[in-house]
Amino acid sequence: MRITDIKQQKRNNNFYSVYIDGEYSFSVEKIDIINYNLHVGKVLDVEKYHEIIHNVCFKKCLNKAYRLLTYKARTKDQMFKKLSKAGYDDHVIKKVINKLEDLGYIDDKEFVKSYIDSRLNNKPMGKIRIKYELLSKGIKEETIDSILNSHNLSEYENAIKLIKKKIKGNYDIMEKKDELKIKRFLQRRGFNYEVINKAVKRVKDEERCKN
Template identity: 25%
Template sequence: MAEITMIEAQKRSGRFNIYVDGHYAFPVSESVLVDFRLFKGMEVDKDLESRLAAADDVSKAYNRALDYLSNQLRTEKEVRDKLGTLEIPPETIDQTLQKLRDMSLVDDGQYAGSYVRTMMNTSDKGPRVIRQNLRQKGVGEQVIDDALKQYTPAERMTVGTAVAEKLAKRYHRQAFGTQQQKIRQGLMTRGFDSDEAGAMLESLELTPDVDEQQELLAKQGEKMWHRYRALSASERAYKTKQALYRKGFKLDDISRWLADFGESD
């Protein structure tokens, strides 16, 4: 049977060359050397050599994974995808991920919990967007559900109300109906559900500035009136009213403006 005749350290730290029967046979990492208790004089058969090669592949993939994990937490899917780009065989990736799990270096539950806390404290996103982001990172639904328990209704209300206040300032020069609609849409786009968005909007207790709204209505109305100048009087009034209603003005206010504008015109 073949026998290890020399174990030589490579210039690369943590790597060793194994010589069998006086000839170079294969390289191994320090972890493989220790795990298999390789020593000079040890007998080596083809089966052991194959197991050493597979273990060394896992060791190399493990080190590549550690490099990838060095800057931030990653999900299992992210690690699997990264190792896949390095053309590491799937079976080696599976073994590497198991080793990472055993060492608690990948843990989707821990990742999801940390991600939710970060998003709660540093972003304006609601639960739906957070869930979508975690899904894209390969986190399972139950794990996401557990992590989102941290994002309590009170926390969501605090974050969402702050978003609603910013949106109210952004759209304050819009028709009051449009302003409210855009605030609600903005909240839902950020991941809050319809009921929550309604409650956040209500909490602002917004009231229209009558003078400002009249000014906006007159400005938009005159623009629409000019746009439809080629139509008959009745059709022109209908189209103008329709356009202003779509912009969020109340029908009563539009009718009054049209009546006043018609008289002055």
């Protein structure tokens, strides 16, 4: 295997693309080029090639992934995009993500569960909004639906809480014009029409009982 070209990457100047026998093979940093004495015309045996792939590409990518996980949990898709942007090769990234999944450091199902709990505790919203946000993080729709359907998510009660928080005890706000604004607010939070109408009716009924 002969190195036929070494090119600095345009999207990430810290990395260099190494071509073997006229085809792209792997990416390394400048320090790796020096350490392994990589240059055009150099012949790599199979053992040295795999050593570079494992010790340089895989380990560096894995360490980068570990650092990213110290900041916050990531989905598979988020991690892939982060590592790809950092200049690592797709096939190396996939191996790293598989390793992280085996270790339990990346788990899309657990991510969905934690995300739902966090959203409900900090900023209550409906299933539609939660699902949209999770889809934007690259999680498969069937994974989201499965967990949302099994989760004890009381959209109705959450919608009532949001209405009461919005009107701040002033039930006069529940007039026709303001009622429409509240419904639109709940819609933006991801509640469906059935839940919204039931919640609004419940709050209005409570108002009548007090009067």
